[in-house]
Amino acid sequence: MPHLTTVLLRHDTRHAAHYDWLFQPPAALGVPNVPLWSARVTHPSWCWPITRHWPVHQFDDHRYAYLAYQGPISGDRGSVKRIDIGHVRPILWSASRIVLNLQFQHCVGLVRLDRITGPHWRAQLLD
Numbered sequence: 001m002p003h004l005t006t007v008l009l010r011h012d013t014r015h016a017a018h019y020d021w022l023f024q025p026p027a028a029l030g031v032p033n034v035p036l037w038s039a040r041v042t043h044p045s046w047c048w049p050i051t052r053h054w055p056v057h058q059f060d061d062h063r064y065a066y067l068a069y070q071g072p073i074s075g076d077r078g079s080v081k082r083i084d085i086g087h088v089r090p091i092l093w094s095a096s097r098i099v100l101n102l103q104f105q106h107c108v109g110l111v112r113l114d115r116i117t118g119p120h121w122r123a124q125l126l127d
Contacts, residue, residue, distance in 0.1 A: 003087035004028055005067050008045050008105065013078035018079065019044055022062050023100075026090045035061035039121065045084045046106035048125050055119035056113060 006023035009056035019041045024030060040057045072079045086104035093099075098113040110126040 002029060003089050003103070003109040006086050006088045006102070007067055007082050007085040008041075008104065009066070009070075009077055010044070010083050011040075011073075011080050014076075018042065019083070020054070020062075022065075022066055023088050024064075026093050034064060036064060038062045041123075043106045044106070048111075048123075049109070052125050053077075054123050056123045058119040058121060067083040109127045 004024035004026070006021070009020045011018055011020050021039050021041050022036040024034065025037045038059055040059060041054055042052060043054055043082055048112065066080070069078075070081050084104045084106050086102065088103070089101040090109070091099040091101060096115045098115070100111045102109060102111045107125070111123050112126055113121045114124075115121050
């Protein structure tokens, strides 16, 4: 399966900062502007090889433009800055488990995401 683009954005708001992990889902293959699978994570990608596990909170899909966008977000929702970019190659994609071959600049390897409940997932770096 071809590689799909992924980014990690630092999202600064008035209250706090967090990281938004966005990537193209398999449905994006050959189809322009498919919404991005989107999740909030607590740590930047350079920490993932150290922690090996991290919580992931899926939220509403984002527009394709966020793969390249950096700057203020409308509605006084803060601003985003890209801190990592790369590719994912989906190995498995289901409602309860996603397995990706991740090629970020700061983290490379097989990542398994397991749904815990609702929008709550747990990511694990397998190699």
